[in-house]
Amino acid sequence: MCYSIPAKVVEIKNHIGVIDYFGEKRNILLDDDRVKTGDYVYAQGGILVRTIPEKEALEILETWKEIFFELKKVDESLSKIKTDKLPENAMHILQKVNLRKTLTKKELASLFELDHKNELSVLYEIANNVRQRSHGNASCVHGIIEFSSYCQQNCFYCGIRKDKNIERYRMTCKEIVETAGNAVDKYGFKALVLQSGEDYWYSDSKLEEIVKSVRQLGVLVFLSIGSRSISTYKKLYAAGARAALIRFETSNKASFSKLRPGTTLQDRIALIKELKRIGYILATGFIVGLPEETSQDIINNIMLTKYLAPDMYSFGPLIPANGTPLEKEAIIKKELILKTTAIARLADSNSNILVTTALETLDLSAGKEALLAGANSMMINITPVKLKKLYSIYDNRAGINTVLHKSIKQTTDLLYNLGRAPVDTGDIRGLK
Ligand code: SAH
Ligand code: SF4
Numbered sequence: 094m095c096y097s098i099p100a101k102v103v104e105i106k107n108h109i110g111v112i113d114y115f116g117e118k119r120n121i122l123l124d125d126d127r128v129k130t131g132d133y134v135y136a137q138g139g140i141l142v143r144t145i146p147e148k149e150a151l152e153i154l155e156t157w158k159e160i161f162f163e164l165k166k167v168d169e170s171l172s173k174i175k176t177d178k179l180p181e182n183a184m185h186i187l188q189k190v191n192l193r194k195t196l197t198k199k200e201l202a203s204l205f206e207l208d209h210k211n212e213l214s215v216l217y218e219i220a221n222n223v224r225q226r227s228h229g230n231a232s233c234v235h236g237i238i239e240f241s242s243y244c245q246q247n248c249f250y251c252g253i254r255k256d257k258n259i260e261r262y263r264m265t266c267k268e269i270v271e272t273a274g275n276a277v278d279k280y281g282f283k284a285l286v287l288q289s290g291e292d293y294w295y296s297d298s299k300l301e302e303i304v305k306s307v308r309q310l311g312v313l314v315f316l317s318i319g320s321r322s323i324s325t326y327k328k329l330y331a332a333g334a335r336a337a338l339i340r341f342e343t344s345n346k347a348s349f350s351k352l353r354p355g356t357t358l359q360d361r362i363a364l365i366k367e368l369k370r371i372g373y374i375l376a377t378g379f380i381v382g383l384p385e386e387t388s389q390d391i392i393n394n395i396m397l398t399k400y401l402a403p404d405m406y407s408f409g410p411l412i413p414a415n416g417t418p419l420e421k422e423a424i425i426k427k428e429l430i431l432k433t434t435a436i437a438r439l440a441d442s443n444s445n446i447l448v449t450t451a452l453e454t455l456d457l458s459a460g461k462e463a464l465l466a467g468a469n470s471m472m473i474n475i476t477p478v479k480l481k482k483l484y485s486i487y488d489n490r491a492g493i494n495t496v497l498h499k500s501i502k503q504t505t506d507l508l509y510n511l512g513r514a515p516v517d518t519g520d521i522r523g524l525k
Contacts, residue, residue, distance in 0.1 A: 097142070097233070097283040097515050098157050099133045099150035112136060115154075115161050117229060135311075137233060137284040138374045138404050138445075140335055143311040160514075165230050167512025171465070172225035174218050183207060187219050190439050201436055202392045213432060220435035220467035227442040228469055232513035234504060235315060236276045236475040237286040239484040240264040240303075244290025246319065248342075249352040250380060252414035252485045253290050259416075262483050263294060270306045276475045277310045280501055286338055286472065288317035297325050301332040308333030315376070320356065323367050336374035339365055340407060343383055344397040345390050352383060352419075365401055376405035376447070381433055382425035383411055391433055399441045405470060406437050409449030412487035427452065427459045431466045438467025445470045453491035464511055471508070473500050 100112035100119070110123045112134060121136045128134065128141060133150030135142040145153075186200045196204075207216055241263045247254045253261070264272070269287070276282040285307060289295070295303070300318070308314050316329060317338040326337065341361050343349050349358040369375050379394040398406050410430050413422040430452050437446055446468040453460045460471070474481060474492060481493055492500050508515075 097135050097137060098161070099135060099145050099153055101150075102128060102130050102132045102134055105130055110134075110141070115158065135283050137235075137313040138336055140313060140374060142283050142313050157514075164509065164512045164514045167510075168225060168230035169512070171512060172218075172221045174215075174222050180207075180212070183212070183216075187439075190219065190223060190442075193442070196439060198392060198396055201395065201440055202389070204436055204439065205388050205392055205432065207432070213428060216435045217431060217462075217466035220438040221465050223438055223442050224446075224467045224469055228445075230513050231469065232464075232508055232515060233284065233445065233470045234282075234508070234515060235284040235286055235470070235472050236273075236280075236282040237288055237317075237472050238264075238269060238272050238276075239288050239474070239476040239481065240269050241289035241292040241295065242480075242484045243292040243294060244319075245293060246291050246356070247354050249354075249418040250383065250411055250414065252417055252487050254417060257416050259485060260483055262480050263292070264480070266299065266303050266306060268477075269303055270310075272475060272477060273307045273312070274310055276497075277312055280497070282312060282473075282475070284313035284315055284336070285475075286315040286317050288338070289319075291319035291321065297328050300325065301328055304329050304332040304334045313374075315374075320361060320364055323364065323371075326364075326368055326373070327371055330371050330373065334373070336376065336404075337368045338376040338405075338407060339368065340378050340380070341365060341397060341401075342380055343386070343390065344379070344393040345383075345386070348383060348385065348390075362397075362401075369402070374405075375401065375403040376407050377401055377403045378406050378408035378447075380411050381408055381430055382422070384419065384422060391429075392436075395433065395437050395440050398437070399444075403444065405445040405447055406441070407447045407449060408433060408437070409451035410455050412451050412454055412490075414485070414487040424455070427456045427462070430455070430459065431462055434463050434468050435466045447472065450474065450491050451487065454487070454489065457491065461507055461511070464507070464513070469513070471504055473497075473504050 100114045102110045103113045104111040108123050110121050112119050112121055122140050133145045133147055207213055242253045242261045244253050245255055247256055273285055304314050314334040315336040316334050346358045365377055378398050410425050413419050447470045448460045448463045448468045475497055
């Protein structure tokens with residue numbers, strides 16, 4: 094199974110390569126001087142992952158040739174706008190989207206007020222259409238290894254917060270590399286997220302060793318290790334990490350300080366901005382459904398995400414976790430996430446939007462619905478099954494007992510049924 098098909102480098106200029114997937118072009122960053130025009134490569138998130146011998150690439154492309162165009166057709170037909178039954182002011186705003194004009198915050202807020210089932214389904218259709226026009230049927234699938242459930246933070250929403258008395262684990266470098274190696278060799282993953290609590294047992298040098306070893310497997314290393322210092326992130330970039338997933342969680346300052354005791358929104362944002370400056374591909378976003386949250390907060394969250402200019406939006410519902418200060422919080426309706434997905438897509442047509450496990454936990458069919466409302470990326474949990482259960486940021490996570498080959502099949506079946514192909518979703522030539 095393959096989570097990114099090879100592309101041919103057709104042009105190189107100042108470390109930017111233009112790569113071609115059956116005639117579809119993408120720009121990628123080439124941080125390897127040995128790559129030349131004519132080479133075949135794997136790319137993820139607009140970045141070179143590794144080169145691949147021509148013979149091997151051509152064999153893979155031969156098997157993909159027909160299916161690639163078939164998938165495109167399915168996606169094109171599913172992303173057609175079928176109806177225009179919307180209130181007049183909403184129609185007017187969406188005509189702006191059609192003309193690729195930027196929507197104002199006020200316009201996004203007024204779309205957020207759409208509530209009727211029929212209106213929402215038109216909003217989703219339009220967002221899906223925008224996704225298709227911006228990204229084609231490209232979708233990325235990353236693997237995620239949750240390597241430590243120890244955390245020194247006490248976030249109110251999180252089931253592995255420091256004060257919660259739970260059984261915890263840490264994976265050794267050897268275990269992480271074995272898990273990653275299996276995902277790469279056996280299942281063909283091209284990007285792996287290494288996620289953990291904020292766990293300082295992993296010193297900078299331990300993390301560097303982990304990053305170097307996983308990078309050597311020929312994958313994009315994506316960090317999700319929380320608010321570690323800028324100097325740590327710089328060292329890990331030098332060790333080969335190229336992407337970072339770090340949410341700001343909420344744009345509401347007061348709520349942030351209350352829910353993440355001892356930390357400030359300002360510091361989190363400063364770190365996120367610095368990660369971009371270092372060169373990391375950024376994934377960021379927020380939780381939907383935190384206490385006392387208003388629609389305005391959600392719009393502010395979308396606007397802050399857009400301002401941070403990430404490669405990928407990551408937001409999902411709060412799943413109230415037992416034994417946390419938010420355990421009694423109400424569970425939000427999936428429509429709120431679908432609406433947020435559609436509006437984020439209309440706010441920022443070029444971004445990648447992730448379907449989160451939290452959303453799939455809320456409702457098993459919501460992943461598919463989000464993909465049809467503007468989302469285009471997914472993650473597969475590759476943490477060993479016996480440890481997955483202990484990484485209990487919330488309870489009863491979707492797929493917690495599913496063995497890896499089954500999760501892969503479920504995800505790829507879902508994507509293929511919707512006509513999505515595992516093409517790099519990075520920088521689209523001419524659009525960004
Ligand atoms: N420790 C790191 C990464 C691991 S936590 C960090 O905090 O950045 C990954 C994400 O899980 C967090 O960013 C948070 O948004 C999400 N999360 C934690 N508890 C949750 C819950 N109960 N419901 C939904 N998402 C939750
Ligand atoms: Fe720790 Fe991240 Fe959970 Fe906060 S959200 S308690 S930092 S694992």
